[in-house]
Amino acid sequence: MNPFGFQFAVILLLLLNAIMVLETQAAYVKPQRVTCYKRYSKCYLKYITCPSECPEIHPKDPYAKECFLDCYSPKCEAVCRKRKPNCDGPGAACYDPRFIGGDGIVFYFHGKKDEHFSIISDVNVQINARFIGIRPAGRSRDFTWIQAIGLMFGSHNFTLEATKAENWDQEADHLKFTYNGISLSVPLGHSSVWNSPDQNLELERTSATNSIRVTIQEIVEISANVVPVTEEEDAIHSYGIPKNDSFAHLEVQFRLFDLSPKVEGILGRTYQPSFKNPAKSGVDMAVVGGDDKYKTSSLLSADCNSCTVFTSGKKVAERK
Template sequence: MEFAFVSVRRLMLIMTFVLMSASLETPVDAGTASSAKAKRQQVTCNSRRSECFLKPVTCPVECPQVKPEDPMAKACYLDCYSPKCEAVCRKRKPNCSGTGAACYDPRFVGGDNIVFYFHGRSNKHYALVSDTDLQVNARFIGLRPVGTARDFTWIQALGLLFGSHTFTLEATRAETWSDEIDHLRFSYDGTSITLPETHNSEWNSPRNEIKLERTVSKNSVTLLIQETLELFVSVVPITEEDNTIHGYGIPRNDSFAHLEVQFRFFGLSPRVDGVLGRTYRADFANPAKPGVEMAVVGGEDKYRTSSLLLSDCASCVFTPGDKVVSLLRQYGMLSCSSGVEDGIGMICRK
């Protein structure tokens, strides 16, 4: 009996030791793996105009990295112009249903969150945004099949003017579309820019007021102009399915590669105008009412410019170098309530 008691006690001790070892090893291993896989970064804002100026903010568990290795993963993002110093998760490509988007034929989502279409004409240029110190023009490409009353158009290029600088971003022509070929071309102040075709590669202007970054290795980038705008861009083709459904009549030797874009503006002035820009004004009454399918707004004559980098449209207000206007923008901006779905839209502050 004594032998049996000792054996049972020894067996219980051994079992207890094994269980304790297992309980100690599992959390440590899991914790180490989790930490290595999802180490949460901290972000902050360098702008003195931000409520989050130099405040360290930890990224959410769901998106712990600012630049995730997986290009399809959501990234950690801190909105420096929001009163909340809170990091959120977001995709790094245009959201064509989000505020400030311009996609498809072209379909816009205004600063008032109302969806509208602006057709324009093929091979013409239009002011999407014209403000006191920012001008964003678009070049349209398109075609008009026999028997149709208008051109089918898409945004092929953007031209940005700010201060004394210019920046262009365009989709290059592709007879046959391939995801393995990059179809983006850039220039800064008239000089071509080379951006390596690797995920998260960057280019910065000489004074760092502009940052251009690939969100995937090809055909998608983000552009940031400090204190002015953030722009998400992707190049896409017209698919055979879309061609069939809409009857575009796309020829076999052209995929009509074009841009899908989404803008985020920082402190537009009360004078802002343009096809998209006017929708950010507090006094703008959008003729495209919510719920109206395929609502089309005009303005081709008001917003047509002579080229991609000119601000000579009838309603353009671009006046670079105006110090009075610049001060008004910084210290007398509107207090408004435009939609900011997905963190994209106009932020107005006093």
Template sequence: MEFASVSVRCSMSIAMFVLMMSASLEAMAEAGTTSSASLAKVKRERVTCNSRRSRCFMRYVTCPVECPQVKPKDPKAKACYLDCYTPKCEAVCRKRKPNCSGMGAACYDPRFVGGDNIVFYFHGRSEEHYALVSDTDLQVNARFIGLRPVGRSRDFTWIQALGLLFGPHTFTLEAARAETWSDDIDRLRFSYDGTSVTLPESPDSEWSSSGDEIKLERTASKNSVTLIVQEALELYVSVVPITEEDDRIHSYGIPRNDSFAHLEVQFRFFGLSPRVDGVLGRTYRADFENPAKPGVEMAVVGGEDRYRTSSLLSSDCAACVFAPGDDKEVSFLRQYAMLSCTSGVADGIGMVCRK
């Protein structure tokens, strides 16, 4: 009788388990169906490119089902993106904030990912300015903030502001000082040609210059934006603090009256000239040999003296080449720098190369 009782209990347990699993699977299936149905209800937007240099010029492409909107209301959702400067005229999904592990990134203290995809560090000094990119008609400088704890031989530094020079125009973007950090307060500050720019604190707010040379849009209601300089670059920016955990791990020695709010950025350049230079810019040159070898932990690349500028909007570093409109040959090379004859039309922009 005892054996029979145990068998009955086991049978009942197995039956209950099967019923629970069936209910769980049905719930998952229903949730998946609901999720798919929700995505299907969102109207898929169509995107195009306004640059005549693009294969996608005035060609409308429908966004993927997985990311149907260019500016989703959920700041964590991926957005629809059409890359105007690759041969593949196809809309894809991507995040709207900097990817600190992606090409062109400059994050942390500060850690760069070059155009050759090699990771390196550049320390510099606190309260000084350095040319991250210097090209014939584009200059991007950075202001570093930092501190030097007792017993250290160099400063800990972070990027606090960026200064852009393009053609006759200038633009600055900086992280305002925050004694204590709060996600509810926007710390981004902007100026265009010396005049302050106001950008409303809503995820879909935008600002453009009068001639549309530059466009600024929020990717979150606070502390994250995308900056586009026509025919030159896309820049993804977020403001972040040094957290107590960061301070503990790295022994920065952050004081209690400063969160050291700084920028995390990721650049995407279009048609840099063969003469491009700068802390980051040099890594995009075909002839550049990065001394920071892949896999080397904390590889530091120097050049402080070559790339130091006198201010955030100066192009007076020893290696700077910024001279807009002075060299027609370089302008021509820059205009067609994205064309490639190495693989037929696979890497070019609508051009077939012949010997």
């Protein structure tokens, strides 16, 4: 063998090996550590290392899972979780609309288009939803979707809504927010953050557009996506979606903290300790009623027939 050819081959192998080592080092991210600052948490001030599969609390990659430590769980363990709503997990409200209760049971609540309904109603928080919908000829009820969410907590209110889109464009942002009645803007881009002046409310974009996480300390965490009704969905369910409206709506998942035993609302009642869900597990398309019980007069009102008395004006810091 030509000695120069052999030397060249050895040098080439060494270079390739060096490149592979550098790429491996560049790809490696040192796992971060997380802790809880809730005194009653099992993880209080214990620093837990994130899994290697999701080493970062706020990953730069919008498709990567994040490291998460649930301070309300009896387990003191950091796990990986998706940054967008899980429509098949507890606390979800997706599609037209399909709910998954705190008891894990799937049920549907149709409501009526252009009306508002109580999702969660408790002493310290009121969360309502505005429904949009359509009623094709020959049907006795509307097809409905959640278009907006309104929250009241302490002396504050917040709204999140999907704006109308004639033709759906994922690159365009279809999220709109207000805080205490004033429009606010969250910069576009993955992981962009907005905090209220008192730091009780945080908004974090979980993708460049159309995905957000809303956190109200010690009360609720909401993951939300704006999505259209697709042509495939329209064909399967015969919605009759018009050509000039994509029916942009919200997919949401709620994580609720420190609820009272008397929590009410379409979803809230499923978190009552003694609640027996009329929608039996395993039943396809189990529809639960309650239009008359949970209808509210607006997105930011707590006047439904079965609403828990919301103590508006109470400071979050004084909840306990």
